[in-house]
Amino acid sequence: MRDRLEALREEAASSIQAAESLEQLKELRIKYLGKKGELTSILRGMKDVAPEERPVIGGLANEIRSAMEKQLDEKESDLQEAALKARLKEETIDVTLPGKQAPLGTIHPIQAVIEQIEDIFIGMGFEVAEGPEVESDYYNFEALNLPKEHPARDMQDSFYITPEILLRTHTSPVQVRTMEAKEGQVPVKIICPGKVYRRDDDDATHSHQFTQVEGLVVDRGISMSELNGILLSFAEQFFGMELETRLRPSYFPFTEPSVEMDISCVMCGGKGCRVCKQTGWIEILGAGMVHPRVLEHGGYNAERYTGFAFGMGPERMAMLKYGIDDIRHFYTNDLRFLRQFKTL
Ligand code: 2U9
Numbered sequence: 001m002r003d004r005l006e007a008l009r010e011e012a013a014s015s016i017q018a019a020e021s022l023e024q025l026k027e028l029r030i031k032y033l034g035k036k037g038e039l040t041s042i043l044r045g046m047k048d049v050a051p052e053e054r055p056v057i058g059g060l061a062n063e064i065r066s067a068m069e070k071q072l073d074e075k076e077s078d079l080q081e082a083a084l085k086a087r088l089k090e091e092t093i094d095v096t097l098p099g100k101q102a103p104l105g106t107i108h109p110i111q112a113v114i115e116q117i118e119d120i121f122i123g124m125g126f127e128v129a130e131g132p133e134v135e136s137d138y139y140n141f142e143a144l145n146l147p148k149e150h151p152a153r154d155m156q157d158s159f160y161i162t163p164e165i166l167l168r169t170h171t172s173p174v175q176v177r178t179m180e181a182k183e184g185q186v187p188v189k190i191i192c193p194g195k196v197y198r199r200d201d202d203d204a205t206h207s208h209q210f211t212q213v214e215g216l217v218v219d220r221g222i223s224m225s226e227l228n229g230i231l232l233s234f235a236e237q238f239f240g241m242e243l244e245t246r247l248r249p250s251y252f253p254f255t256e257p258s259v260e261m262d263i264s265c266v267m268c269g270g271k272g273c274r275v276c277k278q279t280g281w282i283e284i285l286g287a288g289m290v291h292p293r294v295l296e297h298g299g300y301n302a303e304r305y306t307g308f309a310f311g312m313g314p315e316r317m318a319m320l321k322y323g324i325d326d327i328r329h330f331y332t333n334d335l336r337f338l339r340q341f342k343t344l
Contacts, residue, residue, distance in 0.1 A: 001049050001057050004042050008032070009064045016071050022079050029072050039065055104342075110211055110330050112344035113318040114193045117213050120237045121191045124230060126215065129190040131174035133197070137164050139173035143297040144254040152253045157199040167197035170311065172254060175216040179298025186305060188218035193314075204326040211314045218290065218300055218307030224257070227287055227308040235263050235284060239321060244270060246281065255288025255309055266320055275320075282320060285312035 012032045019025045032038050039061065049057050107115075118128055137148075146153055159167040174192040182188055193213045200206045217226065224247075232245050244264035252258045262283050265276035272278035287310035292302030300307075315327050322341075324330075329337045 001042065001045055001053075002060065005039075005057070005060055005064055008038055008042065009067065012038075012068050013071060016068070016075050019075055019079070022076060022083070025072060025076055025079060032068055033065060033072075039068070106338060106342045107344055108330075108338065109318050109322065109341045109344060110314050112341060113314045113321070114211060114213060116238060117234075117312070117314065117317070118191065118193060120234055121215060123237075124233065126189045126191045129174050129178045129192050130194055131168075131171070131177050131192070133168055133195055134161065135166060135168040135173045137166060139176050140166060140168050140170070143176040143294065144172050145291050145293045145297075146253050150253065159197050159199055168194075169198050170196050171212045171214045172309075172311070175214065175309065176294070176298055178216070179218065179295075179300060182299075184299050184301075186219040186300075188216060188307065191215040202328060204328065205316075207315070207327050207331060209331075210327070212311055213314055214309065214311040216290070216307060216309045218295065218298075218305055220305060222289075222306045222308055224259075224289065224308070227259075227289070227310070231261055231285065231287060231310060235261070238317065239263065239266055241266070247287075248283075250286060250288070252286060252288055254291050254294045256291045258286065258288035260286050261310075267323070284317065284320065285310050287311070 012028070016025070016028055019028055030037060034040070043061055046054060046057065122128070140158075141147070141150070141153060158169050161167070171192040171194045174194070175190065178190055178192075179188060191213055192215070194211065195209060196212050197209050200208050202208060217230070228245075228247060232243075235245055236243050243266075246262050247259040248262060250258045250260040260283050262281040264270035265273060265280050265282050267273050267275040268280065270276075270280035272280050276282050287308060290307040290309050295302040295305060295307060315330055318324060318330070319327065
């Protein structure tokens, strides 16, 4: 019995020493000291030990048990400490390491430009109005002095869904809806941003889907000078520089008289370059005094009220402001292009 106890002491000592995990150690504790453990099973043989021997064997067995427990406890705390060190090492954060930059999205340049335009007009007392992209022929054309057979309709080749329903070709129907909703109240001072659709072949300056920001002011005594003043101020705020502007006569079915506004070329300052085709001038928008027939369609008596309206293309404004030469960049989701606008 004594040598079996000594042999067990040796074996237990070396296997406890060799234990590499707390799990393993737990199994050893059960294997040696458990109810069905090896020490317990040896001690079941005590009945076979000579009575005078039993106290000695008993004492030896207890001494071996407490030696094992002590060794098990020490090994356990060593393993716990080692596990903690390993976890600390593993979890050590080197705060000097550069952080992993989460790929942040950026606002799309077109959305950024639309918001720049909105902020400028809101700053001049305008409200933002929006409306449906799927429009009726009445609001998209009729109410805007473009009756069914009007030739100008072809200027805006349209995506018809039914003979009476189409994808809007401009945001002008929003102005008509807003006038109706205002039931003759003045002032009307709105800008209408949004997507528009024209059956056009995409090239460097045209897209079948693009955006517009149109505007409308209706009140008593509104004249071209208001139009000129407000649009000049807009152009200077948008391009952030002193600008020459000029109005050139033009034609739109929904405005009379109609003009196009040019600014001195933002690339060459007016000296003439590739961008302004050596003219020194760049067209940025169209505008005019609201046609009396359109005012009437909106529920405003053209004898008492006048108004002006304008329209611009945010893609074109972005191309001018950021020197972009192909409108398709805005739609092809090329991150190399879009990432350039991080700061907008
Ligand atoms: C109402 C009355 C008048 C809106 C106008 C323009 C001139 C214009 C172009 C800008 C860029 C179209 O996308 S574009 O090519 N638009 O030049 N738009 S006046 O006139 C209106 C609108 C609504 C009730």
